[in-house]
Amino acid sequence: MSHPIQHHDSEAVLKYLAAARRFKSQEDIATILGVNARQVRRWEARESDPPPYLSYALQQVLPLETSDPNAGKDAAFTFIDLFAGIGGIRQAFDSIGGHCVFTSEWDSYAQKTYLYNYPNNHQINGDITQIAAKDIPDHDVLLGGFPCQPFSIAGVSKKNALGREHGFNDETQGTLFFDICRIIDEKKPRAFLLENVKNLTSHDKGRTFDVIKRSLEQLGYTMSYRVIDGAHFVPQHRERILIVGFRNDLKIDFDLHALVLPPKGEHKLGDILHKTDGSEPYLPWDDNAYFDHKMKKQLDKYTLTDNLWTYLQNYAAKHKAQGNGFGFGLVTKESVTRTLSARYYKDGSEILVSQGKTKNPRRLTPRECARLMGFPDTFKIPVSDTRAYKQFGNSVVVDVMAHVANAMLPYLIEAKIMKSKRAKKAA
Structure with a gap:
């Protein structure tokens, strides 16, 4: 038994919110959602839109209903x-x-x-x-x-x-x-x-x-x-x-x-990197979170700092001298990368994109990680970069x-x- 959900836009959340208010006060719902009661009032007054992901939390307030028995009846x-x-x-x-x-x-x-x-x-x-x-x-x-x-x-x-x-x-x-x-x-x-x-x-x-x-x-x-x-x-x-x-x-x-x-070998890294020639598609759900369309480049925050880049180079040199294979993975548009891991958020060392000799390499952006895992650009990333890196690093190649x-x-x-x-x- 479960609650029927057909979509997760803000209107759907407001419908769940209205249903939940039959059983709970604004203060109770605010506690459940981890916000203050004033925020709940603003949503109900339609002064701001609630995040779509709140559908799940609001479902837990409602009595369980039987799923639509006809849902998926024509599925293979x-x-x-x-x-x-x-x-x-x-x-x-x-x-x-x-x-x-x-x-x-x-x-x-x-x-x-x-x-x-x-x-x-x-x-x-x-x-x-x-x-x-x-x-x-x-x-x-x-x-x-x-x-x-x-x-x-x-x-x-x-x-x-x-x-x-x-x-x-x-x-x-x-x-x-x-x-x-x-x-x-x-x-x-x-x-x-x-x-x-x-x-x-x-x-x-x-x-x-x-x-x-x-x-x-x-x-x-x-x-x-x-x-x-x-x-x-x-x-x-x-x-x-x-x-x-x-x-x-x-x-x-x-x-x-x-x-x-x-x-x-038919697929190269350049296939999934942001395009800097003006052809990078604008994704409203990303809203320039990873790529600056005006400047036609990924955001500077993905470029390694001097301190981190120096540390990674010294770390790699140390292990190379000891005969170990540990080190960063520097890649170009023609490369096939190492495995993207859930620890990628820490330093990005397994996949660092070269930006030439005059600029430090950079991490992949979360959108590029999604593409590297085979997710389409319609796939939305509603979490922080750290969470996104972990999620794609733990995912499968679609x-x-x-x-x-x-x-x-x-x-x-x-x-x-x-x-x-x-x-x-x-x-």
Whole structure:
């Protein structure tokens, strides 16, 4: 059960505010939203516009309503978005005709960005560990970029020694992967797509991936996995493992290794950098936050200070002398970059854009980071630079996900047709 949300502009927020005022005073709502009561009065008097992201907070004031049963009825398939971040995987599955029926993301800043960008017919749920699997809507596909955690094998080893059976419950309890398993076990979706770091297969000496593979197979799924580099689609080396599974009874033979990828190196950094020749598009939602259209250049704040640039050079020289590979990554328009990380906000050292010999290099702007991750310019960035760098550094390359989603689509449609035929036959 959730609140229907169709859009998140200021008018929508005002409607939620009016509904909330039937249950709460201005002072109560101000406390919930973290503002003063005078600000709430100004919104109600339409003297100023409330931020769109307040839709989510105001939903929590209202009694729960049942979602529109007709929402997404014509969609090719339905899916849920777990550990959603800012919705990079969702973006890909939306683009092929899917309909999202449930979202879970615990970080409030990521929720804010998510709500700005995706029309929802449901609220964003927080901690997935606190949500019962039976309360999650039925769905065709489960999506999740789950955190990597080690599993304890002590209990498993003991059961093996005693000759007893064991399942995912024993091996995965206490990890976030357990929540994926219990939802799959309860809802039996047709398919899933999971994403994780490249070294998942070697994590904890291979034990982690052994448990993941065995658990998914015990739940009745045939899985295929492959490490794919984002450099096939964007000018960034970003290797991530993708795990796709289809339910055994569907008898679908899906092989990620049969997926043809475009060659690396076709995309260069210059493709995503701000254009200084006058062709940089003006984005009203950015409103010159990153690029000065009058001066035709990115803002000076992204250029490294003399102190920081000197520090990074000295740090790199020190480690080079010690035979280590640590140092900054200086790039040009013709480069393919290192992996953008969540720590990029600290000094930007992994991707520093050269500005010639007479000027210090600069960080990418948040808009350039969005492009580097495959997000379109219509994607809005409602958070600070620091938060934006973290969010894009933790995200997926949208184009990679879209490529895999398109490969899965024919099988999802086939499974839907089979289900429809079985239902008609049973009737």
